[in-house]
Amino acid sequence: MKNNQRAQFDFGANWKSFSERALTATDIDAAKKDFVDLTNGIDLRGRSFLDIGFGAGLSLLIAALMGANAIGCDVDPLCAEVLRSNQDRYFPDLDEMEIPVVTGSILDEAIVDLLRARSRDQTTRTYDIVHAWGALHHTGDMKQAIRIAASLVAPGGYLILAIYSRHWSSKMWRIIKRFYNRSPHIVRRLLIGFSWPMIFLAKWLATRRNPLKQTRGMNFHYDIVDWIGGYPYEFATAAEIKQLVEPLGFWLMRIIPATVPTGCNQFVFRSQFR
Numbered sequence: 001m002k003n004n005q006r007a008q009f010d011f012g013a014n015w016k017s018f019s020e021r022a023l024t025a026t027d028i029d030a031a032k033k034d035f036v037d038l039t040n041g042i043d044l045r046g047r048s049f050l051d052i053g054f055g056a057g058l059s060l061l062i063a064a065l066m067g068a069n070a071i072g073c074d075v076d077p078l079c080a081e082v083l084r085s086n087q088d089r090y091f092p093d094l095d096e097m098e099i100p101v102v103t104g105s106i107l108d109e110a111i112v113d114l115l116r117a118r119s120r121d122q123t124t125r126t127y128d129i130v131h132a133w134g135a136l137h138h139t140g141d142m143k144q145a146i147r148i149a150a151s152l153v154a155p156g157g158y159l160i161l162a163i164y165s166r167h168w169s170s171k172m173w174r175i176i177k178r179f180y181n182r183s184p185h186i187v188r189r190l191l192i193g194f195s196w197p198m199i200f201l202a203k204w205l206a207t208r209r210n211p212l213k214q215t216r217g218m219n220f221h222y223d224i225v226d227w228i229g230g231y232p233y234e235f236a237t238a239a240e241i242k243q244l245v246e247p248l249g250f251w252l253m254r255i256i257p258a259t260v261p262t263g264c265n266q267f268v269f270r271s272q273f274r
Contacts, residue, residue, distance in 0.1 A: 009181055009229040011138070012078030015056045018222040019082050023056070027219070028090045031058045032065075034216045038256070038266060039129075042158055044068040047128035048120045052106050052149055053135020057083030057099075058216070061091050064099055068129070071118055073102045073111065075139075106136070106145050115152060126154040133162040133216075134264050142234040143244060150248045155273040159250060162264040164235040170262060177231035188229070195228050196221070206260045238265045245269050 035058075045067035051060040054072040060083065064070040072083065080101045087094055100118060104111035116125035130153045136145040146161065153159050164170070180191055200220070204210070236244075242252055249272050256266035 009138075009177070009226075009231050010076075011055065011226070011230070012074075012076030012082070014222060014225050014229070015076075015082050016078055018219055019056050019086055022219040022222060023086070023090075025090060028058070031216050032062050035059055035062045036066075038160065038268070041253075042129065042268075044129065048154070049129045049131065050115065050127040050152060052130065052132040053138070054083065054101075055079055055135070057086050059131060059133060060099060061087055061094060063129075063131070064094055064097060065091060069120060071100045071102070071115075071127075073104070073106060073115060075103070075105045077103045105139065106132075106148055107139055107141055112148055112152070121154060124154055126152055126157065128154050128157045129160065130157070131160045133160070133266075134164075136161065137164050137234045137236075138230055138232055140232040142236070146241075146244060147248065150245060150250065150269075153250075153271050155271055157271050158253075159245065159267075159269040159271070161241065161245075161267045161269070163241055163267070164233070165258045165261065165263060165265050166235045166237045166240070167261040170235045173262065174231070174233050177229060177233050180229050181231050191228055192225055196224055199224055199227070203260055235262075238267075241265070241267060249273055 044063055047068050049063045049068035049070045051063065051070065051072045054060045054074050057072065057079065060070050060072045074080070080103060083099065083101065087099070102111060102114055102118065104114075106112065119125045119127060130149050132149050136142050136149065139145040142163070149161070150159055176191075180188055183191070238255055238257070245267070246252065250269040251272055252267060253270050254268040258265050
């Protein structure tokens with residue numbers, strides 16, 4: 001774990017740069033559409049919503065806009081600043097709302113206890129919806145992070161995950177990501193510059209769509225920076241995630257497969273306990 005910490009990517013700085021330099025109102029609209037599609041069939045009004053690894057805060061803000069009682073958790077304290085800034089700029093309807101944020105790792109027992117203490121339901125100390133999009137595979141212990149996230153779901157509640165798909169190239173990418181984070185700034189810039197056309201072509205060949213037209217309100221350049229630098233990095237097949245989560249008392253409602261081989265599979269699980 002110590003090696004992972006030394007090579008930790010600065011996610012907060014990347015989210016801040018993305019939000020300040022690239023995010024637009026059009027991107028917000030796209031993020032809203034994709035979030036509504038992902039949560040189709042789940043009524044968020046009046047429900048408690050925990051977003052683990054909220055990053056720029058778009059899903060957290062959209063959930064609040066849809067009537068959820070939202071709370072965020074992120075290991076990087078800079079993400080709380082990014083969240084507030086994006087709320088002020090793009091979510092005027094939430095102008096008077098202060099969304100609570102807990103800063104720390106979901107692997108930290110003290111942070112989990114704090115999240116349980118902040119739950120609206122102090123009988124179960126859980127949340128109706130726990131959302132962790134593209135975050136738990138960056139914790140350094142993905143399986144344990146998923147187990148903890150699942151333990152925070154209320155009986156009959158929902159666990160929404162996005163996890164990098166296992167591919168023959170995944171181990172190679174882990175080496176590249178570790179190298180990136182241990183390299184000086186100039187080497188990082190060269191890696192991004194070299195990877196830009198390669199990833200653009202790979203995505204176009206895999207999807208036959210313009211890679212510059214991103215989903216979830218994202219930006220192609222910042223996605224590349226996140227992809228090349230995103231370390232710690234773990235991955236799993238859809239079947240492996242299903243085999244991990246279902247014995248915890250869940251059933252798989254829906255899966256949205258990754259559009260590219262190393263992309264994120266999206267899962268919506270529901271607790272079988274009522």
